[in-house]
Amino acid sequence: MSAHSLALIRLLQVSDTAFPSGAFAFSSGLETLFNEGRVTKPEGVQAVLAEQILPRWASFDRVFLHAAHAAAGDLSKLSEIDARCHLQSSSDRLAHASRRIGRSLLSVHARIGTPGAAAYRSHADQPDLREARSYEPVMQGLIGAGLGLNVTQCELGAVHSTCMAFVSAAVRLGRLGAIEAQGLLAATAPRILATLEQPVPQLAGAFSPFAEIAALRRNTTQAVLFAT
Amino acid sequence: MTLLAPDQNTRAPGPARVGIGGPVGSGKTALIEALIPVFMSRGVEIAVVTNDLVTKEDARRLQASGLIDPARVVAVEAGACPHTVIREDPTLNIAAAEDLEARFPGLDLILVESGGDNLASTFSLDLVDWWMFVIDVGQGDDIPRKRGPGIMLCDLLVINKLDIAPHVFVSADAILAEAAAVRGEGRPVIGCRCKGTQTQGVSEIADLIMRDLLFRQVPA
Numbered sequence: 001m002s003a004h005s006l007a008l009i010r011l012l013q014v015s016d017t018a019f020p021s022g023a024f025a026f027s028s029g030l031e032t033l034f035n036e037g038r039v040t041k042p043e044g045v046q047a048v049l050a051e052q053i054l055p056r057w058a059s060f061d062r063v064f065l066h067a068a069h070a071a072a073g074d075l076s077k078l079s080e081i082d083a084r085c086h087l088q089s090s091s092d093r094l095a096h097a098s099r100r101i102g103r104s105l106l107s108v109h110a111r112i113g114t115p116g117a118a119a120y121r122s123h124a125d126q127p128d129l130r131e132a133r134s135y136e137p138v139m140q141g142l143i144g145a146g147l148g149l150n151v152t153q154c155e156l157g158a159v160h161s162t163c164m165a166f167v168s169a170a171v172r173l174g175r176l177g178a179i180e181a182q183g184l185l186a187a188t189a190p191r192i193l194a195t196l197e198q199p200v201p202q203l204a205g206a207f208s209p210f211a212e213i214a215a216l217r218r219n220t221t222q223a224v225l226f227a228t
Numbered sequence: 229m230t231l232l233a234p235d236q237n238t239r240a241p242g243p244a245r246v247g248i249g250g251p252v253g254s255g256k257t258a259l260i261e262a263l264i265p266v267f268m269s270r271g272v273e274i275a276v277v278t279n280d281l282v283t284k285e286d287a288r289r290l291q292a293s294g295l296i297d298p299a300r301v302v303a304v305e306a307g308a309c310p311h312t313v314i315r316e317d318p319t320l321n322i323a324a325a326e327d328l329e330a331r332f333p334g335l336d337l338i339l340v341e342s343g344g345d346n347l348a349s350t351f352s353l354d355l356v357d358w359w360m361f362v363i364d365v366g367q368g369d370d371i372p373r374k375r376g377p378g379i380m381l382c383d384l385l386v387i388n389k390l391d392i393a394p395h396v397f398v399s400a401d402a403i404l405a406e407a408a409a410v411r412g413e414g415r416p417v418i419g420c421r422c423k424g425t426q427t428q429g430v431s432e433i434a435d436l437i438m439r440d441l442l443f444r445q446v447p448a
Contacts, residue, residue, distance in 0.1 A: 020317035104319030227305040
């Protein structure tokens, strides 16, 4: 069995929806978009995924994932990248979601012995850092490197997780059938590939106002199913 | 062949974690409200994680109760997936418990209340050390007969609201006996009334938790 295949086995493991990451609790604003009638059909879900969620991942999360993957093993550099992600996260609710997922990933990987996870967890658990570290893309880069994934495999896993979480939220909100969701993902695959073929931006930046404002505007006076 | 990574399934010694699951309206939050003063009177340092289905209602109720420092109650917003957040993917609850441990280093016990669910919910032992399942007589006297993983697998089955049994035409003695028979020998069942001036069963539940969990690390 080659090292490449072994990396792929680990990639499949950690990209599976059965892998615990806490991501199921977040809809990236989709719940609000449904509740306010701004997205009503499967085509709308696909449009938000392609025009809001994917571009945000490509221009923001992807940059931090790459930087963290390259810095794996260097605790202070990783913390610096994490701090930058914190400072550049303009949507508080999305930042909180990213930290919760990142911390979950870190906790699970520390428990199963993924190299680098326990050390960074100890660092990020310091009281003054708990609300400012462990962002999801940084953890994905760090953990991917620890699993022996190259950066391309690492970002494939990350973008897959992002798309799956979003589409799964639509299914749980009852606006998309489970099979319909798979069709939507299949139709989006070329767009995902095109996104990955673009060069990684030098600087991180995000502009997905439709989804971001929806996540911020989440109605807390009525029953909601998701934390974003 | 090494089956597990060296530090897998280990977590630092810390407070015992007790799960409290059960259907919507069975009285999980009321039971916690009754247990808090009992544990406090025994000098047990306690904190609570709630998993409300779609709101923070249970956490706010406990925070406003005056029974416990509101900072010791944390709500996990996990959406309408009460099974998932305590079993398939308990990571958000684990993180919440870890946060409480970090903020209150002297904690002895963390109660993790699940969102209201059906008879099939169970807790991951990644999350808790021990868990109880709460049903109530108002759901009908056939609930134990329906078995279900919650009733069969929990460390303690609590049958709540015994005081209303006559009003819902249920025999408290019969439902307790049937539950004990269904679960089998050595699998505890406690009948409970946790509201009002005449509580019942609450001290016994606290006794069991203390016996099974809080004395486990006493050296021989």
